[in-house]
Structure formats: C-alpha cells, structure tokens
Amino acid sequence: MKLSTKGKYGVRALFEIARNYGKGPLAIKEIAERQQISLSYLEQILHRLGKAGIIESVRGPHGGYELARKPVELTIGDVVRALEGPIALSHCLEPGATTDGCYQAEDCVARMVWSKVGEKIEEALDSITFEQLLRQYHGKDREHPAHRKKLVAAGKGAC
Amino acid sequence: MKLSTKGKYGVRALFEIARNYGKGPLAIKEIAERQQISLSYLEQILHRLGKAGIIESVRGPHGGYELARKPVELTIGDVVRALEGPIALSHCLEPGATTDGCYQAEDCVARMVWSKVGEKIEEALDSITFEQLLRQYHGKDREHPAHRKKLVAAGKGAC
DNA sequence: AAAATACTTGACAGATTTAGTCAGGTTTGT
DNA sequence: ACAAACCTGACTAAATCTGTCAAGTATTTT
Numbered sequence: 165m166k167l168s169t170k171g172k173y174g175v176r177a178l179f180e181i182a183r184n185y186g187k188g189p190l191a192i193k194e195i196a197e198r199q200q201i202s203l204s205y206l207e208q209i210l211h212r213l214g215k216a217g218i219i220e221s222v223r224g225p226h227g228g229y230e231l232a233r234k235p236v237e238l239t240i241g242d243v244v245r246a247l248e249g250p251i252a253l254s255h256c257l258e259p260g261a262t263t264d265g266c267y268q269a270e271d272c273v274a275r276m277v278w279s280k281v282g283e284k285i286e287e288a289l290d291s292i293t294f295e296q297l298l299r300q301y302h303g304k305d306r307e308h309p310a311h312r313k314k315l316v317a318a319g320k321g322a323c
Numbered sequence: 324m325k326l327s328t329k330g331k332y333g334v335r336a337l338f339e340i341a342r343n344y345g346k347g348p349l350a351i352k353e354i355a356e357r358q359q360i361s362l363s364y365l366e367q368i369l370h371r372l373g374k375a376g377i378i379e380s381v382r383g384p385h386g387g388y389e390l391a392r393k394p395v396e397l398t399i400g401d402v403v404r405a406l407e408g409p410i411a412l413s414h415c416l417e418p419g420a421t422t423d424g425c426y427q428a429e430d431c432v433a434r435m436v437w438s439k440v441g442e443k444i445e446e447a448l449d450s451i452t453f454e455q456l457l458r459q460y461h462g463k464d465r466e467h468p469a470h471r472k473k474l475v476a477a478g479k480g481a482c
Numbered sequence: 483a484a485a486a487t488a489c490t491t492g493a494c495a496g497a498t499t500t501a502g503t504c505a506g507g508t509t510t511g512t
Numbered sequence: 513a514c515a516a517a518c519c520t521g522a523c524t525a526a527a528t529c530t531g532t533c534a535a536g537t538a539t540t541t542t
Contacts, residue, residue, distance in 0.1 A: 165403065165410045165444070167324070167437065169501065172413060176433055191517070205502050211519070224510030225516040240436055244324065251324045254331060273456050274335055277399055278326065281447045285324070288443030297432050322433070327529065351488075364531050370490070383539035384487045483542100490537070500527075508519065 170247045173201050174209050176322065178243055181219060182235050182294045183301070189221075189228030200322060209247065216246035235298055241289030251285055253278035329406045332360050333368050337402055340378060341394050341453045342460070348380070348387030368406065375405035394457055400448030410444055412437035 176199045184190040192210060196203040210229055213219045220232045231238065245251065252258040256272075257279055335358045343349040351369060355362040369388055372378045379391045390397065404410065411417040415431075416438055 165326070165330075165407050165412075166414075167412045168499090171324075172433065172437075175436065179432060189517095193517080202502060204504070207519075208502085214519095221518060222510090223508080223516090223518050224512095226511075227509090227517050229518090240440070248324050253324075253326045255325075273338060273460060274331065276459070277334065277451055277456070278331075280451065281399070281444070284447030285440070285444055288440045292436060292439065297436070300435070301432060322431070328531095329529085361531060363533070366489075366491095367531085373489095380489060381539090382487085382489055382537090384541065386488050386539075388489090486539100486541080488537100488539085491535090492533105493535105494531105494533080496530090496532100498527105498529075500525100502524090502526100504521105504523080506520085506522100509517085511516085512514090 167244070168248060170209055170212075171244050173199070173206065174213060174243050174247045175240060177201065177206060177209060178213065178218070178231075178238075178294065179297060181229055181231055182238070182298055185231050185235055185298075189226070189230045191228040194228070213243070213246055216242070218242055218246055231294075234295070236293050236295035238294045239290045240292045240294075241286055244289055251282050251289075253282050257282060326403070327407060329368055329371075330403050332358070332365065333372060333402050333406045334399060336360065336365060336368060337372065337377070337390075337397075337453065338456060340388055340390055341397070341457055344390050344394055344457075348385070348389045350385075350387040353387070372402070372405055375401070377401060377405055390453075393454070395452050395454035397453045398449045399451045399453075400445055403448055410441055410448075412441050416441060 177195050180195045180198050181190050192206060193203060195201070195210075196206050201209075210219065210221075214221055214229075217232055218238065219229045221227065221229050250259055252261075254275060255261060256275055336354050339354045339357050340349050351365060352362060354360070354369075355365050360368075369378065369380075373380055373388075376391055377397065378388045380386065380388050409418055411420075413434060414420060415434055
C-alpha cells in the first residue's frame with residue numbers, strides 16, 4: 165500500500181508547473197533542480213503526463229512544459245492514474261478485465277470489497293485539486309534554492 | 324496502487340475462518356484447499372495474522388485457527404495493516420518517522436496530500452467488517468469443493 | 483510413551499517491478 | 513546554422529514479491 169516514486173515525483177513536478185501557471189512553459193531542467201529529481205527520470209514521468217493530456221510541451225529554446233488545463237480542473241487522482249495506472253486493487257477490477265478467470269464469478273465477496281475500497285480511494289484522490297495546493301502555498305515562499313541545495317547536500321530528501 | 328497477494332489471500336483465508344466462527348478451529352489444510360492457496364505460503368500469512376492478534380491457533384489433532392475476536396470487531400483494515408504494514412503512502416508518514424530527512428519539513432504540501440489520502444483509505448478499509456461480509460454471504464452457499472476443483476483445474480483463479 | 487496432527491521458523495530462490503541511466507534523436511527559436 | 517529543449521527506447525541494478533523447502537516444536541489421542 166505504497167506509492168511509487170513515479171507518483172510522488174509526478175505530483176511534485178506538477179506542482180512546480182502549476183506554480184508557473186500563466187507564466188509560460190517551465191523548462192524540465194528547472195523542475196528537476198527545484199525538486200531534486202534526476203533529469204532523465206523526470207523526462208519519463210513528464211512524457212507520461214503529456215500522453216495523458218495533463219501537460220503540454222513547447223519545444224525549442226525557452227520551451228518547457230505547461231499545464232494543459234486550469235489547476236482547478238486537475239486533481240491528484242489524474243496524476244496518480246496517469247503515472248501508476250488505473251487504481252484496481254485486484255486485477256479482476258482492471259478496466260477491460262473479465263470475470264472469466266474467476267472461479268467464483270457471480271458473487272465474489274473479495275471483489276466487492278476491493279471494488280468498494282477502490283472507489284473510496286479514487287474519491288479521496290479526486291477531491292484534491294492543484295488549485296487547492298496552490299492556495300495552501302500562497303504567500304509562504306519556499307526556501308531559497310541555495311538554502312535548499314545546502315540541505316540536500318546534507319543528506320535531506322523530500323516527501 | 325495495487326494490493327499484494329498477501330493482503331488478498333489473507334482476506335480470503337480469514338473469510339473462511341470467519342465462516343467457521345463459533346464452530347471451533349479450522350485446519351490450515353482445509354483453508355488452503357477451499358481457497359486454493361499454497362499451504363506453505365498460507366502458513367506465513369496466518370502466522371502474521373496470529374502475531375497481530377487477529378487469529379488464535381489451536382495445536383494438536385483437530386487443531387487449526389480461529390478468530391481471536393468477533394467478526395463484527397474485525398475489519399479489512401486490520402488485515403491489510405497486519406499483512407502489508409502500516410498504510411503510509413509516503414515513507415515520511417510511517418509511524419516513528421521523523422521529518423528530519425525532509426528538506427521542506429515545516430509545510431510540505433506533498434506530505435499533506437498523502438496524509439489526507441491515507442486517512443481516507445484507512446477509513447474505507449476500516450468501514451468494512453467481516454460480519455458484513457458474512458451477512459452478504461448468508462444463504463448463498465459456495466460451489467461444492469469438487470466443482471470448484473474442476474474450475475481451478477481448468478485454469479480459473481480467484482480475486 | 484508413541485504416533486499423528488498441526489503449528490513455527492527461517493532460509494532461500496525465481497520472477498517481476500521499480501528506479502534510474504544512457505545514448506542517441508527531433509523540433510524550433512534566433 | 514546552432515543551441516536549447518524536448519522525445520524515445522533500450523538497458524541495468526536493486527528491491528520486492530511470491531512461493532518453496534526443510535527442519536523444527538507443541539499437543540492430543542491412543
């Protein structure tokens with residue numbers, strides 16, 4: 165019951181992009197530095213987010229990534245689904261899965277349990293928009309990059 | 324965002340034990356057969372559930388496992404926590420974890436997000452008791468073991 | 483007391499997934 | 513033309529998951 169780093173990094177990266185909303189594209193190199201994520205790895209993540217229609221890329225000098233929709237229309241759920249696949253606690257709940265493989269197909273108690281829990285998880289994830297996150301952040305400016313760099317050098321990570 | 328087989332098998336095994344509630348201990352061999360779980364693997368799982376105080380074992384002939392508490396006091400959350408560890412979407416939320424390693428300690432937006440989602444997940448898991456599962460099952464007797472065996476032999480699995 | 487039944491424990495190994503790197507390539511603004 | 517910046521896919525090391533195996537210990541029946 166853990167999240168992979170893809171999901172966590174994804175939210176952090178997207179948070180940076182969201183902070184830049186309305187100010188043009190943000191370069192991947194900039195995101196990588198601010199959030200201390202390996203640039204190559206971040207490329208993978210952003211590519212997935214692009215395919216999912218969450219961000220758009222602008223190529224060429226001064227290019228970068230920007231949100232494809234307004235922060236209020238973007239939820240944590242969108243990001244997690246894009247990066248970790250559909251939330252299907254049991255494989256028989258994946259979209260497109262049939263009950264063919266299940267020997268107790270009709271009224272499988274287990275399936276009902278995982279299905280119900282999955283719905284609640286989606287609800288929780290979808291109830292948090294990036295607009296809310298930005299608002300929580302409003303005013304409180306983060307540590308200065310140089311200060312952060314010092315902390316990271318001292319072995320500090322991030323959530 | 325998947326569940327490991329430990330969690331899924333655990334719930335299924337426990338469901339069998341719960342079905343036998345009040346009728347004395349249920350042998351592990353019986354559980355393994357009914358739910359088509361490898362006996363050796365099931366031993367591991369039941370041992371963890373025992374250490375977590377969810378089931379109690381009775382040794383000797385006619386021994387087996389039985390619920391340590393009433394089905395109404397046993398939730399899916401108890402089982403998942405026992406088998407998959409505490410539900411901490413981010414490692415900085417694990418019990419006993421400090422914020423020492425986090426360079427944005429004070430108001431880490433990411434942590435707030437995962438903490439809130441984690442709470443909702445726990446809520447969902449804890450809202451389902453085995454008593455409810457048993458009631459849903461009431462009356463509908465499962466396929467006959469022999470029939471099930473045939474289905475399993477034909478390559479059918481379970482949720 | 484012996485045998486049968488059943489639980490206990492820990493080591494181990496193969497398969498899968500994750501996390502991250504690398505080496506190219508392509509697009510576009512100046 | 514050049515450089516900044518994104519695009520793509522292959523690759524690998526490490527971790528985790530899934531399950532097996534073997535050698536116990538405990539309890540009850542006979």
